[in-house]
Every structure is written in structure tokens, then in C-alpha cells.
Amino acid sequence: MPTLEVRDLYVSVDGKEILKGLNFTVNKGEVHALMGPNGSGKSTLAYTIMGHPKYKVESGDILFEGKSILEMKPDERAKLGLFLAFQYPVEVPGVTLFNFLWKAIQSNNLDSTSPRVSKLPRSIVDYKKELIDRIKNLNMSEIFIYRPIGVGFSGGEKKRMEILQMAMLKPTIAFLDEPDSGLDIDSLKTVADVVNSIRSQDLGMVVITHYQRILNYIKPDFVHIMLDGKIVKSGGPDIVEKLEQEGYAWIREIAAESAD
């Protein structure tokens, strides 16, 4: 049974259809790259899987370990082990990451029976120690964990805080929505190093990106190309190279041919 399976998914936002019959499967231990031009629906897929109320599933299904999650709220999905590293993380004035994440970990500790929970810190002392270790690995000062979430952070700092949360929450399937956008090359390497360090047989990852660059550091097992709400091409890492050389034109041709 696949860990996460998306079946013939149609999704609309504010009455506009974005996903148009998307099929996709990801298992623990795998790293997938999801590529495609702007507006092809990559982020929509991630938001829909996480359960954002604005994204309306018209038909199709999303299954986690064989069970539909469509009726679940975002927090219930998180407790299953789903995670989304946001492309544009929000700001929450007055709320520190330290307090918020500890609350989140406690919620996860409480309700989930999955084996991943055993890896979450139990006490606030263990939590703090792990959090500080991990933020240092991201080349960030620990003072960031005591600042209000996102407020006054640079784009790169926000992205790294997303990776930090992923590392702490130890999800089963994680979507990384453009973790590379807005990062300079050094930050990109740092983020990639941390992501690679948490790659394991217990974690399936989907890296959403426009560019090949990050995939030089985070090597995907599978690559998918999205166009107009569907995955039109799937394969191995070799696709990335061809995409980088030839752009999306040849993909459009393939899509057009298969539509005929």
C-alpha cells in the first residue's frame, strides 16, 4: 500500500479549476521532485493535501496508508505525519516559535499512535536541546526561536525555520514548496545539507521547484513534470537535465500529443 496516494484529483479555488485529474504516489523513503511552470498547480497540490479550506476537492481522493483523508482537518492530517514547508510562511506577531512548536509537538504526542511519535521529544528540556542543536545546523542563532514567528525575518530565514520545523516534527510525508526560492547559494547548500541529513527510510519527501539548482544538492529518486493541473511526465533524475537544457517546450509537445 502506498504511503500517500492521490487519485484522479480535481481541485478548484474560488470556483476556478486548478487540478484536473492528477494522479500521484509517494512512499516513505522516496524523494520526489515536482516541477512545472508557474500556475501549473504544484502548490495547489501541496495545500490541498494539507487541507487548506480554500482548496475545494471536486472529485478524486487522497489516501494516506489506504485511508481517505479528505474529511480531515489540517491538524488531523499533521498528526498522521503530513507536513508542508510553506513557500511563503506566515507571520504570527507575539507568538514565538519556541512556544508554538512545543505546543505542536505536545499535540502530536498526545493524539497520534504512529511510530514516528516515539521520536518526538517528550520533555521541554529535551525539546529545547534538540531545537537549539538543529537551529545551529541551519547556521542560525538560537535567538530566532524566541522571536515572534516570521516577524522581521528575511525570506531565507523564514525558509530555514520551515526546515527546522520539519526536522523537529519528523513527518512521514513532507512537501517542500519551493524551499529554494529567495535563497542565495550558501543558504541553499545549508538547507540542502539539513534536508539530506534527515533523509531516511521513514520519510518521503516531495520537493516542489522551478529550478534544477536545488536538485543538484537534494538528489531526487523520481521527477514529475506538471502542466495545467496534471502530471504529464514522470521519470528519473535524467528528466531534470533535459528540462534545464530545453525548457518546458518539449513537455508541452508531449502533453499535446497525448491529448490528441
Add this chain to the structure above:
Amino acid sequence: MQATKRKIDIDYTKYDFRDEVKYVYQSKRGLSREVVEEISYWKNEPEWMRQFRLHSLEVFLKKPMPTWGADLSEINFDEYIYYIKPTDRQGKSWDEVPEKIRQTFERLGIPEAERKFLAGVGAQYESEVVYHSLREDLMKKGVIFVDMDTAVREYPDLVKKYFGTVIPPEDNKFAALNSAVWSGGSFVYVPKGVKVDFPLQAYFRINAESVGQFERTLIIAEEGASVHYIEGCTAPVYREDSLHSAVVEIIALPGSHVRYTTVQNWSKNVYNLVTKRAVAYEDAFVEWVDGNLGSKVTMKYPAVYLLGKGAKAEILSIAYAGAGQHQDTGAKVIHVAPYTTSNIVSKSISKDGGRTSYRGLVKVQKGAVGVKSTVRCDALMLDEFSRSDTYPYMEIDEELVSIGHEATVGKISEDQLFYLMSRGLSESEALTLVVLGFIEPFAKELPLDYAIELNKLIKLEMEGAIG
């Protein structure tokens, strides 16, 4: 998530209990010259105060009701009891306080807070202060912290010099009312150069139905002195409305520092119509930290008159309005002297049809050069039934000044909630966190125990109350 009604409630049950107490005396309903004379008689006051009261009554009767602000049309002045004397004497230790009343304050946690971190405590029950204490070392330094009635008797010179000078009876109808029937409240005097290291606190409790509470507070900080005064207020819920109309006057002499913290959590049938004003002389610093969670209607605009060069004012407030509540609150700063600065931060939350209004005035008089003032008001509405308005007035008669104003009105953001929920927080946990984050600039200015209490109040009914 969109369709569910978001519910945040302040938990009032903790404060909603009433005692069967036999009173020593209570005036009959309604306001008259006779009632005013009776109050003065029971207090055994000097003639000048009796005359002040009678004059104020005339001012009150002549002044029309305010036609702006909250709806006060349901107030019937004939329905209230203006004076209740709960006990014959004031306790210097809690043992001397009648048992029922002592239990009330124990339930409210006052003696415990006193032991932990207060330098002095006053406890007012209905119209009279039933308990008063001040740390001995502060007494020896000449600090005075007594109820206002005692001050009139024992410190007539100080009282005569300052009483009614910052807020005369003519100021507004409710200041006139208070001046006519005032009873209880605090008198604080801090001598030159003395710093009171721990807060002084007064707690005001209304217990009976249809009662009016009209405490009168006067704080005088001499040159270079500093003091933090905290005030808390609660009442049980009755069918009939109650009226709370206080007057608070602060005199901050040169170089002094006065901080006045209030968290009012009156029950939702109390009209809370309060006049609070400070005057700050050269290099003095006055802070109002003003929290409004309870009451049916509150109209309160803490003010600072910056009279001396370099004086400073900070006014930080939160208002929370649930079903049936209207918090019409704000701040006033009058820059009279040059190089004075003011900073106003106001946060309001409305839900379930509650209404918050920010009403503020920044005035800079001609000649007050080098003035700096910033105003920031943020309003958060938790549903589409609630309302928030902002009335920021500016009267700037001097050009060489720097004035900033920023206002935001927002609904709770779906993206914020989604973000927090995507990490495993339930919707109510996420909402609680956003709201606590919103009021954090206020909470962090409270003494720790009060901040914890405030957070608890907001959390309590939110958890599990959604959907």
C-alpha cells in the same frame, strides 16, 4: 473552517459569586441632595468636602448626558443605590475583616498576591475600603497609601491642595457624579526621591445588585519619586445593571515616574464610566496600562497632560468585547510643553456581535516644539457580526513636531490559522495562540501573575468551544 463560528469567551464564573452580607447602612435608591448629605454625614467629613459634594451634585444635574460614544440611554439614575457601608471599621489585618467579605477577597486571590509581590493592598467592597495595608519600611520613608476617606481626615492639606484639580466636577457629567457621591478609592503619596519597588494594589468589588461604586483615587508622586499602582475590579452578574463611575487623578511632579495598571473584568451588566487623567511635569513619566475585558459598556480614555519640558506619556490598552458589550476606550495626550513625547498603543478584539471603539486625541499646543508622538491602534474582529471603529483625533498647532499614526483593522487570518493547524494545533488552539499573540504587547507589561491570569481568562472558554 470558514463556516464555524469562532467563540472566545472570557470566563466570568470565577468572579460570578455573591455573598449574603448584612450592611451597616445603605442609602435608599436614587440620587438627591439628601443622599449626598447622608454620605457626607456617615463619613464625618469637613465642611469643605460637604460643600464640594453639593456643588458637584448641581453640576451633575445641569450637565446633559454625553451624546457621543456608547449608548447610555438605558441608564436610570433613580434606580441605583449610591452608598452602601458594608462594615463599621477598616481592617489592618485580614483577620479584622468580616468573614464573608474576607472570603470574597481570598477567592479573588488578593491576600495571596499581597504575600507574594505587593508592597501594599487596599480592598474596597461596595462603597467602603474594608482592608488596607502598607509595608512598614515604606511607611517609615513617608509613603502614604490609605483609602481616600482616611486621607481627607488625616492628610487634609495634601488632599485640599490636589483633590479635584486634575479633574474638576465641571469636566464631564460622570466626573460630577463621582465628585458628588464619591466613596473609597486610594490615596497614594510618595515623597521626594522615594522609589516604591513593588506595586501597590487596590481591588474593587461590587457585590450587591443595582449598586453604584464611585471610588476616588489620587496619586501624588513628588520629585524623582516612583510608584506602580495596580487596580482590579470584578462583580457578580445580576439582572439589574450596576454603575461604576470612578475618578482617578495623578500628579507626577518633576522627574517622577508613575505607572497605573488596570485590568477591569466587571460582569456584563456594569456600566463602567470612568475619568482618568494625569498631569506630568518636567521630565516626569506617566504610564497607563489599561485592560478592559468586562462590563456592559465602558467609556474610558486615560489622559496625560504633558505640562513640563521633556515629560513623557505611554498609554497601552487592550479592549475585548463579546456579545452585548461595547468597549468605547482610547487615550488622550495633550502636549503643552516642548520636547514632550507620547506613545499610544491600543489593541482591541471583538466577537459575537461585540463592539470596540478606539477614541483618541493627540493635541499639540502652539509653542510645544520638538514634540514626538506615535499612535498605533490594531483591531481584530473574530466574526462578521462584530464591529470595530476608530476615531483618532489630532489637533496639531505647532509645526516643529513629529507625529505618527498607524491603524489596522483585521479579521483573523485564515492563512495564519491554517499554518498553525498544519503543525498539529486544533483550530481553537490556533485561534487562542493568534489572539494571545495579538495582545502580547499588553500582557508583557503586566506583572507576571496578572499576565498568566489574563492568558487563562482568554484561553479557558476557547478550548473546545468551536464548531
